[in-house]
Amino acid sequence: MRIGIIGGSGLYEMEGVSDVREEHVETPFGDPSDVLVRARLGDTELVFLPRHGRGHRFSPSEVPYRANIYAMKAKGVEWIISVSAVGSLKEDIHPGEVVLVDQFIDRTRNRVSTFFTEGIVAHISFSHPVCDTLRGYLKAAASEVGARVHDGGTYVCMEGPAFSTLAESNLYRSWGASVVGMTNIPEAKLAREAGISYATIAMATDYDCWHPDHDAVSVEQVIEVLTHNVALAKDIIRAAVPLVAAHEGPAPMSDALENAIMTSPERIPPAIRQALDPIVGKYLP
DSSP states (O other): EEEEEEESTTOOSSSEEEEEEEEOOOOOTTTTTOEEEEEEEEEHHHHEEEEETTTTTTOOOTTTTHHHHHHHHHTTOOOEEEEEEEOOOOTTSSSOOOOEEEEEEOOOOOOOOOOSSSOOOBBBOSSSSOOHHHHHHHHHHHHHOOOOOOOOOOOEEESSSOOOOOHHHHHHHHHHOOOEEEHHHHHHHHHHHOEEEEEEEEEEEEEETTTTTTTOOOHHHHHHHHHHHHHHHHHHHHHHHOOOOOOOOOOOOTTTTTTTBBOOGSSSSSHHHHTTHHHHGGGGO
C-alpha cells in the first residue's frame, strides 16, 4: 500500500519517518510540481509532493495538477491525503481548526480538470467527491491528536491568486459553504478519474474577509497560522497512516472509472491509450 500526501513542503519531516529519498517522475502532462519524496512510516510507504513546489513557485492556477496526480498513480498510490490552507466562511470555524470537507463548489475557470481529452472521453461519478472511508480515518486521527475538528462541510474552490472580494465572500456564505480555498479542484476530480481515494484536511488560516471583527486577510496573517497548522497536519497524518494501512481490501475509489469510459476502444488514439495506461489500462481490452 502507498499513501500519497499532497500539501506544503516539508510535511515528510515528522517523527517516525525513515528511508527518505527523492524521485523525479516524468509524465505525459509535463513535470509534477517537484520531485516525489518517498519515505516510510512504520511498514507503510508514503509519497509526498509539495503542491506549489519547494519554495512555493507555482500559483494555484499554475500547479500542474494532471502531472501531480498522474505521477502519484504511476507510483502505485492508492490513497491521497490533501493538506490545504483555507479561509473560514463560518463563525464557528476558527483559524487553526480542521474541516474535513465532504463537498466542493468549483469556481475555477482556467484549469484543465480531466485526463480525458484528445480522443478519449470518460464521465466519472462525482456527486460525493471525497472518499468517506478516508475521511473517517482522518476524523479519528484528528480527534486522537486533540485537534478541533468540523466533520463535513463545503469547500469553495476559487481561481485566485488574489483572495476573495467582500461580495464574493458573502456570496459563498449565502450558499452555506464552510471554507474557501484555491487548490482542491481539479485535484479531487483528477484523483477520482485515476481511481485514487482522496480526502482533504482543510486547515483554516483566517476568516477570509467577511468577518466584521477581523481585518481583510493578509499574507502575514495566513503565514502565522500556517506555522501552527503544519505542525498539526503532521500529527494528524502520523496518526492516520496506521488506520489507512489497516484497511482491508482495495481503496474504495479504485474502480471509479468502471463503466465511465464512453469512447469505443477501437476509436481511442493509440498514443493517448498508451499515455493513459496507468489510469485506463485495466478497463480496456
